[in-house]
Amino acid sequence: MRFAVGALARGGAFVALVACPILIHVALSTTTRTGAASAMRIAGPVSFSLVAASAALHASIYVPLLVSFGVTLLPGRTPLITALARKMYGDIPAEMVTYTRSVTWAWCCFFAAQLAMSLTLFLWAPIVAWSLFVNVLDLPLVALMFAAEQIFRKVRLRNPPRHTVSDVLRMIGCIKDSLSKQASSS
Helix, strand or coil, X not given: CHHHHHHHHHHHHHHHHHXXXXXXXXXXXXXXXXXXXXXXXXXXXXXXXXXXXXXXXXXXXXXXXXXXXXXXXXXXXXXXXXXXXXXXXXXXXXXXXXXHHHHHHHHHHHHHHHHHHHHHHHHHCCHHHHHHHHHHCHHHHHHHHHHHHHHHHHHHCCCCCCCCHHHHHHHHHHHHXXXXXXXHHC
């Protein structure tokens, strides 16, 4: 029974994670007007609230990730992905250290690109285009980044590690732990 409730809760959370941003985008797409309201960037209080919530959520995810990954690239620090690889595999070869440092850089570039594109679209594109980017394309772009990293890993490393879904979930848990430790030590 407890397993069924937990599975239902996880399923509901997944649906909410995917459905809510799409519903917000649909609401913004149908309430945004042209003309004078477009010059103001929003059509009314509901649109303003949806825009503000979307912008705050997007920034509150990517700014801390960029900072957390980025500070680990400073001199004398261990890149975050390198630390995670060592946590999962113990001692790792030099080739893997170089690779994981590159992947940490790649994720920093991804986070910065997300923020820059969001700001660019917000300032110069129709609000519907910005909403499509932050609400609808966000998770697919993250998935695409993970897939690109997997392909790059197979090309770059002679004997790349293979991960199961449980390994990936454990890694995400490690990232959350690392970010929490960084936040508490700051």
